[in-house]
Amino acid sequence: MRPGWRAVLPCPARWADNGDMQDATSGEPRTGLRERKKAKTQAAILHHALRLFRERGYGNTTVEQIAEAAEVSKTTFFRYFRTKDDVVLHDAYDAPFLSRLRAQPPELSPLAALRETLRAFREEITEHELEEDWQRLEVIVSIPELHARLLDQFAGSVGELTRIFAARAGRPADDVDVLTFTGAVIGAMMTVWLHDMGEPFRVRLAGIEQAIARLEHGLPLV
Numbered sequence: 001m002r003p004g005w006r007a008v009l010p011c012p013a014r015w016a017d018n019g020d021m022q023d024a025t026s027g028e029p030r031t032g033l034r035e036r037k038k039a040k041t042q043a044a045i046l047h048h049a050l051r052l053f054r055e056r057g058y059g060n061t062t063v064e065q066i067a068e069a070a071e072v073s074k075t076t077f078f079r080y081f082r083t084k085d086d087v088v089l090h091d092a093y094d095a096p097f098l099s100r101l102r103a104q105p106p107e108l109s110p111l112a113a114l115r116e117t118l119r120a121f122r123e124e125i126t127e128h129e130l131e132e133d134w135q136r137l138e139v140i141v142s143i144p145e146l147h148a149r150l151l152d153q154f155a156g157s158v159g160e161l162t163r164i165f166a167a168r169a170g171r172p173a174d175d176v177d178v179l180t181f182t183g184a185v186i187g188a189m190m191t192v193w194l195h196d197m198g199e200p201f202r203v204r205l206a207g208i209e210q211a212i213a214r215l216e217h218g219l220p221l222v
Contacts, residue, residue, distance in 0.1 A: 038080075041070075041072060041076065041080065042080045042090075044070045044071075044072070045066060045067075045070045045072065045077060045080055045081065045087065046087060046090065046132070046136070047070075047132065048066055048069035048070040049061070049066045049069075049070075049084075049087045049088070050088075050132060050135045050136060050139070051069070052065055052066060052069060053088075053135075053139050054135065058084075058088075058139055058142070058143060061084070062084070063077055063078075063083075063084055066084070066087070085145075085146060085149070088136050088139045088140055088146065089140065089146060089149055089150065089153065091153065094153075094157055097117065097121065098157070098160050098161065098164065100117050100120070100121075101113055101114060101117040101161075101164055102164050102167075104116055104117060106168070108168075109168070109216070110164075110165040110168045110169060110181070111185070111212055111213075111215060111216040112216070113168065114185065114212055115209055115212050115213060115216075118205060118208060118209050118212070119209060121205065122202050122205040122206060122209070125201065125202065125205075130201060158182065158186060159173075161182055161185070161186070162178060162179065162182045165178055165181060165182055165185075166178045169181075184215060185212065185215065188208075188211040188212065188214075188215055189208050189211065189212070191211075192204070192207045192208050192210075192211045193207075193208060195207075
């Protein structure tokens with residue numbers, strides 16, 4: 001079984017770090033050339049790092065080797081990642097996903113906004129980058145020292161999701177109802193995801209969408 005999930009929009013469109021769309025065919029992306037070059041360099045470092053981890057092992061791969069393979073200097077590497085650990089811990093799509101959720105129309109309920117974001121995510125996913133993320137997360141689960149940092153990242157994402165839901169409901173983020181609501185959403189998503197681990201990625205996302213729809217209708221277990 002493979003852990004984790006993420007996605008990007010297929011070329012020529014991508015999510016920018018702020019959740020906006022970039023249109024590479026128009027010649028006038030909403031993010032500038034500088035941002036796109038930075039994203040390309042970061043992706044190259046990640047791609048070559050994962051290849052070297054597979055070929056040589058994580059412990060036997062150095063920052064110098066990664067930089068050389070990506071055809072960048074060590075200085076450039078450190079502009080994007082502080083350490084080798086940060087290469088595999090970096091999730092480039094968590095923030096854009098949350099930004100997309102935050103940008104959903106204000107009239108949508110928290111669950112409706114989440115379902116719409118998940119739907120777009122499922123329809124726009126690319127298999128190549130999904131496969132690369134599997135590889136990234138497989139490295140993480142093979143190294144005990146990285147587990148705690150992965151949990152810290154997850155906690156940060158849950159906290160941001162709580163704040164997004166709270167803002168949509170017009171309540172403070174520490175409201176017990178908001179916390180309970182977020183816990184129910186996270187629990188439903190994780191339970192369905194783990195149950196469907198053997199299914200294709202889009203099938204699992206569809207299952208999560210169904211779980212959210214059931215929460216939205218009250219989920220009477222009678």
